[in-house]
Amino acid sequence: MSVSVTEAVTANSELTHEDGHVTVKATAGEGTMKAGQWDPAQKKVIIREVAIPEPGLNQFLVKLACASLCHSDIMAIEANLTATLGHEGAGYIEKFHPSVEDKGFSIGDQIGFLYIVGCCFKCEGCMIHNIHCETGKQLLQGWTTDGFFAEYAVVDMPNCILLPESIDVKTAAPIFCAGITAFHAVDNSELKEGDWLAIVGAGGLGQIATQIGKAMGYKVVALDINDATLDVCKHQGADAVFNSRSNEDYVEELKKLTNGGAKAACVFSNADAAYAGVPTILRLGGVMMVIGLPHNPIPISTMDLALGKYKIKAESTSIPQRMKKAVDFLAKHNIKPEVQHRKLEDLNDMVDEMKAGKATKRMLVAF
DSSP, X not given: OXXXXXXXXXXXXXXXXXXXXXXXXXXXXXXXXXXXEEETTTTEEEEEEEEOOXXXXXXXXXXXXXXXXXXXXXXXXXXXXXXXXXXXEEEEEEEEOGGGTTSSOOTTOEEEEOOOOOOOSSOSHHHHHOOOOHHHHHHHTTOOBOOSSBSEEEEEGGGEEEOOTTSOTTTOGGGGTHHHHHHHHHHTSOOOTTOEEEEEOOSHHHHHHHHHHHHTTOEEEEEESOHHHXXXXXXXXXXXXXXXXXXXXXXXXXXXXXXXXXXXXXXXXXXXXXXXXXXXXXXXXEEEEEOSOOSSOOOOOHHHHHTTSEEEEEOOSOOGGGHHHHHHHHHHTTOOOOEEEEOGGGHHHHHHHHHTTOOOSEEEEEO
């Protein structure tokens, strides 16, 4: 986690200004730790020994129990930031900043947390509403940020939640991006029990969304071009799966199965083709949930929208205030992310595998 904006503002010694950029310096802690950092010069992940950070205002120092790789980390790499990777994490509270000693948490508590970065020094929009302005985006290019592929991290207390007993802290990391995002997407798809939900993209989010959809009483059909990820969704209870690349008749077969098409489709893929195919699998008046973030604009027919053939909504990990409902639901229904255990030293290979589309489960490092 980066040094908090509030702390940085009040500690000028922690800021340097060069060529219009802002760099948040590492806070000196006691001892060192291993961290997996993207190196823009070498274009690869390097495992480095760095200082253990010190919690600032409204922060905890957390001993990481696990961290998992998300496609958003690939987006950070593409931005070419010098950063410790990882924004999906869970762990144990190791140390308090004095400002959070009486906020309902204790040393040793098992917590999960959202990674929300404040992006400029002029407002609290990023911290509270997860809004990133153009000024903030420019400033962000000069930051050195600290993520969760490290033995320790500092996290902002308002972004943290105590883990229910049924959630294992050593595998909980994917919940705190993938799990929460998948819950928001399915929960806001305007479905009722017995409706058909299409999961487009059967990777980490799609696999969790499959479990959520079944727990909510929906019929679930998963679509992907990877048979291995589709098999995972089938194992998790999907009523049907289709390989949209190898099965040329999947649209007709899906419509026949669902009696006219899915009532909603949650698109977790970032592929242009995935979005282009969604209108063909929705029933009249269905909902397209936008979650995956393609590089190109989504191909949308404004005439189809005007005629009410389908409508478009979107979801994300969202703000911390919405986190508890998602975490409680996952805990109640024993919904767990499918994970593949790796070592911190494998992080560069993990990045390459995710870029190549070879990952079939959430890749997780346990510390």
